Amino acid sequence: MIRPMRQAIAALLALTLGLAGASAVLAQNAPPRIVIGPGVIEPMPIAVPTFIDEGGAGDYAREIGRVVISDLEGTGFFRNIGEEAYISRVTGFDAPVAFEDWKAINAQVLVTGAVTVSGDRITVKFRAYDVFNGTTMEGAALQFAGTTQGWRRMAHKVADVVYSKITGEGGYFDSRVVFVSESGPKNQRLKRLAVMDYDGANVAFLTDSSSIVLAPRFSPQGDRILYTSYETGFPRITLMDVASLGRQTLAEQPGTMTFAPRFSPDGGTVVFSLERGGNTDIYALSVGSGQLTQLTNAPSIETAPSFSPDGSQIVFESDRSGVPQIYVMPAGGGEGTRISGGAGRYGTPVWSPRGDYIAFTKQNEGRFHIGVMRTDGSEERLLTASFLDEGPTWAPNGRVLMFTRETSGGGGQASLWSVDITGRNLKQIPTDGPASDPAWSPLLP
Amino acid sequence: MSLAAKSLLLIAVLGLAACNNPDRYGAGGPGGAGGAGGAGGMGGIDTTGLGDPNNPTSIAYFNQRVGDRVLFAVDQSTLSPEARTILSGQAQWLNTNTGYAAIIEGHADEQGTREYNLALGARRAAAVQNFLISQGVPANRLRTISYGKERPIEVCSTEECYSKNRRSVTVLSAGVGM
Numbered sequence: 282m283i284r285p286m287r288q289a290i291a292a293l294l295a296l297t298l299g300l301a302g303a304s305a306v307l308a309q310n311a312p313p314r315i316v317i318g319p320g321v322i323e324p325m326p327i328a329v330p331t332f333i334d335e336g337g338a339g340d341y342a343r344e345i346g347r348v349v350i351s352d353l354e355g356t357g358f359f360r361n362i363g364e365e366a367y368i369s370r371v372t373g374f375d376a377p378v379a380f381e382d383w384k385a386i387n388a389q390v391l392v393t394g395a396v397t398v399s400g401d402r403i404t405v406k407f408r409a410y411d412v413f414n415g416t417t418m419e420g421a422a423l424q425f426a427g428t429t430q431g432w433r434r435m436a437h438k439v440a441d442v443v444y445s446k447i448t449g450e451g452g453y454f455d456s457r458v459v460f461v462s463e464s465g466p467k468n469q470r471l472k473r474l475a476v477m478d479y480d481g482a483n484v485a486f487l488t489d490s491s492s493i494v495l496a497p498r499f500s501p502q503g504d505r506i507l508y509t510s511y512e513t514g515f516p517r518i519t520l521m522d523v524a525s526l527g528r529q530t531l532a533e534q535p536g537t538m539t540f541a542p543r544f545s546p547d548g549g550t551v552v553f554s555l556e557r558g559g560n561t562d563i564y565a566l567s568v569g570s571g572q573l574t575q576l577t578n579a580p581s582i583e584t585a586p587s588f589s590p591d592g593s594q595i596v597f598e599s600d601r602s603g604v605p606q607i608y609v610m611p612a613g614g615g616e617g618t619r620i621s622g623g624a625g626r627y628g629t630p631v632w633s634p635r636g637d638y639i640a641f642t643k644q645n646e647g648r649f650h651i652g653v654m655r656t657d658g659s660e661e662r663l664l665t666a667s668f669l670d671e672g673p674t675w676a677p678n679g680r681v682l683m684f685t686r687e688t689s690g691g692g693g694q695a696s697l698w699s700v701d702i703t704g705r706n707l708k709q710i711p712t713d714g715p716a717s718d719p720a721w722s723p724l725l726p
Numbered sequence: 727m728s729l730a731a732k733s734l735l736l737i738a739v740l741g742l743a744a745c746n747n748p749d750r751y752g753a754g755g756p757g758g759a760g761g762a763g764g765a766g767g768m769g770g771i772d773t774t775g776l777g778d779p780n781n782p783t784s785i786a787y788f789n790q791r792v793g794d795r796v797l798f799a800v801d802q803s804t805l806s807p808e809a810r811t812i813l814s815g816q817a818q819w820l821n822t823n824t825g826y827a828a829i830i831e832g833h834a835d836e837q838g839t840r841e842y843n844l845a846l847g848a849r850r851a852a853a854v855q856n857f858l859i860s861q862g863v864p865a866n867r868l869r870t871i872s873y874g875k876e877r878p879i880e881v882c883s884t885e886e887c888y889s890k891n892r893r894s895v896t897v898l899s900a901g902v903g904m
Contacts, residue, residue: 467878468879468880468881469877470877516872559803559850561845582845582846582849584841600801668883671840690882691881693883
């Protein structure tokens with residue numbers, strides 16, 4: 282929640298005024314701060330004037346500011362104050378800031394920036410100000426340089442710094458999402474792998490739609506993608522190098538089917554499901570040596586494995602109790618301990634990159650939900666409800682989830698949605714056509 | 727005219743096989759052009775004529791008269807008495823027509839996660855495979871594949887459709903001993 286900032290400031294001011302000898306510490310207002318947690322949200326008012334063109338910037342100056350605003354407002358935690366309300370203008374990046382004018386329109390944070398373009402090189406610099414204290418926020422005056430092709434990434438980086446300074450959480454805007462782009466009727470769906478920025482921009486296709494592809498996953502470094510492909514005629518886990526698009530089939534075992542792959546946190550191991558003779562168990566494959574290790578050994582279905590961020594444990598789905606439930610086992614394998622306990626069926630568990638929650642799909646009384654629970658299964662919280670929601674993926678900061686939502690009936694189509702772990706800010710991610718199976722990359726370097 | 731085109735023409739003339747083979751997928755599936763192709767998506771396409779459903783040695787006869795599919799209850803892979811009857815017929819046909827191999831596809835309805843349904847489809851395909859083997863069909867003529875919930879034949883979101891999508895389909899191809 283946003284702390285009741287105005288009241289707190291008013292109280293502090295009153296206190297300061299009332300006690301003439303108050304210490305310097307008390308004279309300082311608390312810096313702008315949003316604590317993400319349960320409770321009513323009142324978006325923090327911010328101002329992001331058009332970035333200054335310091336040479337050759339053209340449209341980039343305006344567009345970069347727009348992306349910064351879109352990122353911040355898209356979290357539901359910020360409200361951009363429109364230019365029409367401005368009292369003063371920002372005339373230069375290093376010009377003195379008239380804080381009183383920004384205070385008067387209630388901007389708690391002011392983000393100013395400047396853009397220089399020379400050839401295909403672009404430089405973006407910015408400062409985020411704590412308006413009420415009239416100071417630059419600690420660590421929020423930076424410069425990014427690169428090619429003009431990457432201009433949206435620079436905007437995302439600006440927004441990540443601002444978001445991060447104000448929420449105390451890691452950023453997630455400068456990230457990519459790999460997903461399955463869908464077309465065609467429901468009984469003859471065509472699927473191809475695609476990647477996009479986290480907000481749906483910059484889509485690029487990684488495969489054609491000649492074979493079914495399912496459930497891609499990024500490597501921890503974001504340089505490789507694991508997915509399930511029917512390219513050989515049978516479902517096989519496939520490893521793709523993002524830069525070259527080169528791909529190879531992993532863990533080829535004659536007469537088996539492999540699917541649901543996911544990397545270990547160090548990227549050196551792939552856990553996945555291997556089906557043999559109708560029975561599905563979880564295996565680990567060392568990417569370097571090719572060594573295959575069986576981690577579960579049960580006549581039930583064991584699938585959808587996901588590592589804890591420290592690599593010591595694996596959460597997975599099993600129907601050994603009769604219906605699919607969520608279990609946790611040591612990374613080396615074993616029986617596993619059941620952690621899901623509520624009514625209904627649980628699947629696709631994914632450990633948060635922060636280690637504090639496990640996201641899952643729940644199916645109960647004809648509805649699907651995306652939910653989170655603590656790693657011991659406590660504090661279960663359902664965040665969504667629809668005809669079919671499934672397959673959550675964590676934003677790099679572990680505070681937002683993206684998932685697939687599919688509508689019912691013959692015209693049913695899949696789309697991508699995101700939601701906060703508090704259940705707030707449910708929204709659809711814009712994609713050109715139907716899309717499914719999103720997987721978030723790590724924060725880009 | 728290519729073999730594939732001939733096969734398609736045959737289908738058109740008979741006016742039968744098109745509705746009998748609603749789940750041939752073209753790209754990505756195990757079937758090739760003409761409806762009953764080879765298993766290797768990468769290794770070229772084998773084309774097999776479906777033949778006349780009145781000819782007991784034809785694929786069309788197997789698909790329509792013997793029955794190429796059996797249905798399953800929610801989350802289940804156990805074979806119902808009706809399924810066993812159909813599969814006994816399949817086994818008998820396969821034991822008579824030894825020149826054919828079969829891929830057994832397992833499918834699930836859309837009520838379930840993608841991963842779970844892949845595993846469930848594999849379980850169903852294996853149940854059929856095991857039954858056919860128990861009826862004397864050599865294991866080396868049978869392969870299984872699961873499509874999970876990726877390839878429904880009915881697209882509505884009610885039990886009427888779901889019950890038809892929870893299926894296994896035995897897809898023949900000329901391959902063994904030919």
